[in-house]
Amino acid sequence: MIGVYLSGTGNTKHCVEKLVHLIDETAQCTPLEDSRIESLLEKEDTIVLGYPTQFSNAPFMVRDFINKNHSLWKGKKLFIVNTMGLFSGDGTGCTARLFKKHGAVILGGMQIKMPDSVCDSKLLKKSVEKNRQIIKLADKRIEKAAEQMKQGKYPQEGLSFIAHIMGLFGQRLWFYRKTTGYTDKLKISDSCIGCGLCSKNCPMNNIQMEGNRAIPGNRCTMCYRCISSCPQKAITLIGDTVHEQCRFEKYV
Ligand SMILES: Cc1cc2nc3c(=O)[nH]c(=O)nc-3n(C[C@H](O)[C@H](O)[C@H](O)COP(=O)(O)O)c2cc1C
Ligand code: SF4
Ligand code: SF4
Structure with a gap:
């Protein structure tokens, strides 16, 4: 197993590392921008991929990476971790659909509420104390999920048809132009x-x-x-x- 992530302000890095190391403390976790990333992924059978939600979509870098490396995914088992400030609908589903197209098997997904990384808009700011509580709750959910995953039961958050509709109409359509590149x-x-x-x-x-x-x-x-x-x-x-x-x- 390997954990890979795109993380701007550290939320997703934390969630992926915690989840992966609770399941296998020897597993490697590394950022998507790691220059060895393709060769590291080639060797692994199970991949935990994490990224932050952006306008109920995956960051363009993540989608670009998945498409450019399409031959990497055939037969790989993917678990997707999506962090968010408030709402992501099908934050995990956005990449699950791409991975499936390229022949991967989706084990499951988690959508985890974390502090909001947008710091140049006052609207989204929360107090330090509130953010601490959010992280504590997230950690508890990750611990529970890791226990389930060790028994072969994978959370399926964001992967259903209803989640797809929520992500699409809740945000993605209205912000479509912001996420095309x-x-x-x-x-x-x-x-x-x-x-x-x-x-x-x-x-x-x-x-x-x-x-x-x-x-x-x-x-x-x-x-x-x-x-x-x-x-x-x-x-x-x-x-x-x-x-x-x-x-x-x-x-x-
Ligand atoms: C450009 C941008 C758009 C975002 N859009 C959403 C969103 O649609 N819904 C949401 O809940 N959080 C949104 N967020 C918040 C992040 O998804 C969230 O804070 C995430 O945990 C950041 O993870 P990171 O620290 O690993 O980058 C957005 C953040 C950025 C920077
Ligand atoms: S330039 Fe864009 S991609 Fe690079 S660190 Fe800043 S926000 Fe992230
Ligand atoms: S001070 Fe200038 S160089 Fe340093 S981080 Fe800020 S923008 Fe970048």
């Missing part, structure tokens, strides 16, 4: 001091340093990693002001 809408303000952190950590290699300035490209997968860790709060995407930056390690 990578975005060029990332903004970096003049308060950038050129520390290079965003450029170093971007899973898409989408930020280049030019002298003392970070310059965004047009292949952002909206993970919010750079936005949540810039010391100057100089980066925004959906909104124009960074409020409380969201990072998993702040809540534990």
Whole structure:
């Protein structure tokens, strides 16, 4: 078994690592941007894949990865972990359908509520205490699921026809244009001091340093990693002001 994930602010990384290590403490977990990823996946029979919900869809980088590596999935057993701030309908189903098309077997899926990673919109902010409670609840659900999975019983969250309809009409249709590709809408303000952190950590290699300035490209997968860790709060995407930056390690 191997755990792989895309995680902008650490929520999905935590959930995948916890679930996988409760089932098999020797199993490897690694991010999707790991340069060895294809060869690691080729060797494994069972894959736990995690990603955050974006507008009730999977991030474009994840869907792109699945399609580009279509020959990898035939006969593989997939368990899908989808983290979300509030609602994802069929957050797991979005990739389950793709995997099935490429010949994979879907063992099941979990949709786990975690702190909201969007930090440039006030609407979605919760207190640190509230986020701590959310993580405690998530951990309990993961522990229960791991026990079930060890006995061969897999949660089936987000995989039903009803979940599909909820995801589609609850959000995905209305935000369709935001999820059809990578975005060029990332903004970096003049308060950038050129520390290079965003450029170093971007899973898409989408930020280049030019002298003392970070310059965004047009292949952002909206993970919010750079936005949540810039010391100057100089980066925004959906909104124009960074409020409380969201990072998993702040809540534990
Ligand atoms: C661009 C974007 C869109 C999002 N859309 C949704 C959504 O539709 N529903 C939801 O419940 N959470 C949504 N979220 C919240 C994240 O899915 C959630 O915080 C997730 O746990 C972040 O995981 P990470 O820390 O591994 O990146 C969105 C986050 C981002 C950055
Ligand atoms: S993390 Fe912020 S301050 Fe550092 S280079 Fe990137 S935008 Fe500039
Ligand atoms: S530019 Fe920022 S938000 Fe976009 S993919 Fe890179 S780290 Fe994530």
